[in-house]
Amino acid sequence: MHVRSVTASEIRHTLEAWTSLVNGRASDAGVDVRAVLMDAGFPRASAASAASIERLERRLDGLAELARDLPSIDGAAAMVAVNEQLTELDVRPSVVEHDGVGAHMHWTPATATFDDQVVTDIMMALAQEVVANGTARFGRCAATDCGDVFYDGTRNRSRRFCDDPRCASRTHTADHRARRRADAG
Numbered sequence: 001m002h003v004r005s006v007t008a009s010e011i012r013h014t015l016e017a018w019t020s021l022v023n024g025r026a027s028d029a030g031v032d033v034r035a036v037l038m039d040a041g042f043p044r045a046s047a048a049s050a051a052s053i054e055r056l057e058r059r060l061d062g063l064a065e066l067a068r069d070l071p072s073i074d075g076a077a078a079m080v081a082v083n084e085q086l087t088e089l090d091v092r093p094s095v096v097e098h099d100g101v102g103a104h105m106h107w108t109p110a111t112a113t114f115d116d117q118v119v120t121d122i123m124m125a126l127a128q129e130v131v132a133n134g135t136a137r138f139g140r141c142a143a144t145d146c147g148d149v150f151y152d153g154t155r156n157r158s159r160r161f162c163d164d165p166r167c168a169s170r171t172h173t174a175d176h177r178a179r180r181r182a183d184a185g
């Protein structure tokens, strides 16, 4: 199977950024929202005002429950939830070409606030994801005491752990110890 389109990878990047923001906001260490969005390719992130980032943080916290529910609800429930959000947003699509990136969609006008743009982009990515795959690609980290949510962009949906490499390694160590105990017994 080939990568379906640029759109598919944009959806993936946006949903991965969303889950890391949700997990990061809930963690003790916190998260640099601006940095995550810069990494995820939001061109306006670097210049966004502090007030805009603060508004965005509050709105992300408002959407955190939906993100955390996604691994356990079905496509139909996700559809209802995403439509509820979309009716609140000023979605105005256009095809644009800028900064050497080929023609692509923008979901908000250039006059939209940064937080409106980001929230709309996330909800439009989620809407398209729900249409394509329901909620099958959303999962919860398999490490004990973690439970962070993730978007599984792997071909065969084999992802088990969140972005934190310690989750995978401590689980593998525990599995290994359990196997050795079983062998010894």
Ligand SMILES: [Zn+2]
Binding pocket: 096, 098, 101, 104, 105, 106
């Ligand atoms: Zn663009």
Ligand SMILES: [Zn+2]
Binding pocket: 141, 142, 143, 146, 147, 148, 161, 162, 163, 164, 167
């Ligand atoms: Zn984890």
